Amino acid sequence: LAVLNNSFQLSSPGLLHSSFKLCAVPLSRRTFAAEAKKTYSREKPHVNIGTIGHVDHGKTTLTAAITKVLADAGGASYKKYEDIDNAPEEKARGITINASHVEYTTSNRHYAHTDCPGHADYVKNMITGTAQMDGCILVVAATDGQMPQTREHLLLARQIGVEHVVVFINKADAVEDKEMLDLVEIEIRELLTEFGYDGENTPVVIGSALCALENKQPELGVNAVLKLLEIVDSYVPLPKRELEKPFLLPIEGVYSIPGRGTVVTGTMERGIIKKGDDCEFVGHNRSFKSVVTGEPEKTRRRSISRLLCLYQKPAALFCITTGI
Secondary structure, three states: OEEEOOEEEEOOOOOOOEEEEOOOOOOOOOHHHHHHOOOOOOOOOEEEEEEEEOOOOOHHHHHHHHHHHHHHOOOEOOOOHHHHOOOHHHHHHOOOOOOEEEEEEOOOOEEEEEEOOOOHHHHHHHHHHHOOOOOEEEEEEOOOOOOHHHHHHHHHHHHHOOOOEEEEEEOHHHOOOHHHHHHHHHHHHHHHHHOOOOOOOOOEEEOOHHHHHHOOOOOOOHHHHHHHHHHHHHHOOOOOOOOOOOOEOOEEEEEEEOOOEEEEEEOOOEOOEOOOOEEEEEEOOEEEEEEEEOOOOOOEOOOOEEEEEEEEEOOEEEEEEEEO
8 A cells, every 4th residue: 555645556456556546525514423412302282192902903003004104294203013013022922012102293293102002911011001192093903893802992091081082993905895894883983982982973084004004095095094193183182281280200110120220110190300300209108309310301291201210329319201
């Protein structure tokens, strides 16, 4: 290798006596680190939504279809089915076990979407996912109609306090008889009424999440998903956040994470919390004083922040809030 007058000559079996010109390109700024540190800015009102229903009725497929359709409009990052159900056990069994979370934006709102498991063995995880919803999408397969977990999930949603439900009758492409679709809709409306919802006026969308993913039959695929999102925008009202009240976060679960300490999970019910705020853990006739630590980002609000990491230091107990 020889360098002379801003050029170098390289001798190698493949590049024998080849010459290359050296040049310097000025970098006005370092964009890579800036992009990595860019803070997410939410400009639209936030709503928590999710999918519930019987196992294998298409909840995760619909979640993936929503992200795909909105990704084409720049409102989401496309999440494939296998990216949503990404745990090894979920991939092996082909079902959702843990509640999964995705985010997307419509023309009017920003949504945090929870995809709940439908299998009877994982009802606890479904309850945890549903507890943070402002509204939900009940997914019913047109090939089956209502099934045991359809009833169970709807009843639990009602008991938890989810007041607004939109129905998506999925797999319509697999049903040739239109009367079957009508029967499924009537059946679901009766079920909604039975559990205390306004079954007669509840919006029902008929479509196929798989068609939306595969770009087939637009009326049942992409157009049905867009119609569903428009209805959710208009039917599910913006929740009233009790930001002026004292901060309250009931603890739902306690875990021990190696290297981090004790981790507790829960959903903020009211108030706001910021870095540096004092907070208190109360219960079992004991109380602990604590200081909030973590990233100095925007105020954490109900259902956006669900994780507190506690770790012991001399004479102090610290907690970290992490957005989900």
